[in-house]
Amino acid sequence: MSMTATPPPSALVRALANYAGYHRDKRNILTHFFGVPLIVFGVQVLLARAGMSVGGVFLSAMWLATALACIYYLRLEWAMGAVMTVSLLLLGWAAQALAFTAPYAWLIWGAGLFVVGWIIQFVGHYYEGKKPAFVDDLIGLAIGPLFVAAELLFLCGLRRDLETQIVAIAGETRIRQF
Numbered sequence: 244m245s246m247t248a249t250p251p252p253s254a255l256v257r258a259l260a261n262y263a264g265y266h267r268d269k270r271n272i273l274t275h276f277f278g279v280p281l282i283v284f285g286v287q288v289l290l291a292r293a294g295m296s297v298g299g300v301f302l303s304a305m306w307l308a309t310a311l312a313c314i315y316y317l318r319l320e321w322a323m324g325a326v327m328t329v330s331l332l333l334l335g336w337a338a339q340a341l342a343f344t345a346p347y348a349w350l351i352w353g354a355g356l357f358v359v360g361w362i363i364q365f366v367g368h369y370y371e372g373k374k375p376a377f378v379d380d381l382i383g384l385a386i387g388p389l390f391v392a393a394e395l396l397f398l399c400g401l402r403r404d405l406e407t408q409i410v411a412i413a414g415e416t417r418i419r420q421f
Contacts, residue, residue, distance in 0.1 A: 252408060252412065253319075253320065254318075254319050254320075255319040255320040255323060255405070256405065256408045256409060256412070258319060258382070258386050258389070259386065259389065259390060259393055259405070259409050260408070260409045260412035260413045261376070261380070261386075261413075262376050262383055262386040262387070262389075262390045263390065263409050263410075263412075263413035264376075264412075264413045264414075265368075265371070265373050265374070265375065265376040265383075266367075266371065266376070266390065267371070267413065267414055267415070267416050267417060268367075268370050268371040268372070268416070268417065268418060269416050269417065269418055270367065270370040270371075270418065271367035271368060271370050271371040272367075272394055272416065273367070274363050274364060274366055274367030274370070275364070275367060275387065275390065275391050275394070276391060276394070276395070277360075277363050278360045278361065278362075278363035278364040278367065279360065279364070279387045279388055279390075279391045280334070280360075280388075280391065281356045281357070281359055281360030281363065282356070282357055282360035282361060282364070282387075283331075283334060283360075283388050284334050284337070284338060284356055285352075285353045285354065285355070285356030285357030285358075285360060286305075286308075286353070286357060287305045287308075287309065287331075287334055287335055287338035287339075287353075288305075288338045288341050288342050288349055288352055288353035288356065289349070289350070289353035289354065289357065290303060290304040290305035290308055290338075291303050291304075291305040291335075291338050291339050291341075291342030291343070291349065291353075292342050292343070292349055293305075294306075294307075303339070305335060305338060305339065305342075306335065309331050309332070309335045312327070312331060312385060312388075313327060313328040313331055313332075315385060316328065316389060319389070322402075323389060323392065323393065323402075323405075326392050326396070327388065327389060327392055330388075330392060331388075393405060393406075393409075
């Protein structure tokens with residue numbers, strides 16, 4: 244009888260399963276579909292005006308932060324990294340446009356989206372009955388957007404392999420009873 248060892252989970256699976264451990268209530272996951280993109284977009288808007296000109300080209304802190312996030316996601320896995328890269332680039336272009344529409348519009352929109360996004364997040368974690376993942380590990384701030392993208396793919400019937408591995412570690416989703 245041959246026994247083959249199960250390979251250890253990939254860095255992507257470990258990161259998502261750890262984050263998922265804080266997010267098993269379906270209502271909390273639902274709030275993340277709204278709260279996380281609002282937070283990410285708000286941060287991008289706020290960072291879009293900070294930067295410097297290099298060779299006549301304005302390089303914003305938003306594009307630097309977006310590039311670093313994309314590199315991180317691509318290192319975890321090419322396929323999910325590509326999804327995240329496309330998503331962050333689209334949000335970045337919209338953030339850049341919004342940031343330069345009116346003198347203070349960027350600040351109002353950026354801060355407003357950021358605050359509303361966090362309010363939605365905390366409502367979700369009330370349903371969950373657990374603190375947000377980033378409280379225990381700051382990398383949770385980077386994994387949140389990736390988690391939302393993965394959950395959206397799962398809802399569309401894609402990446403069942405990834406979903407199966409995450410559920411095996413973090414457990415099934417449910418509605419928490421009070």
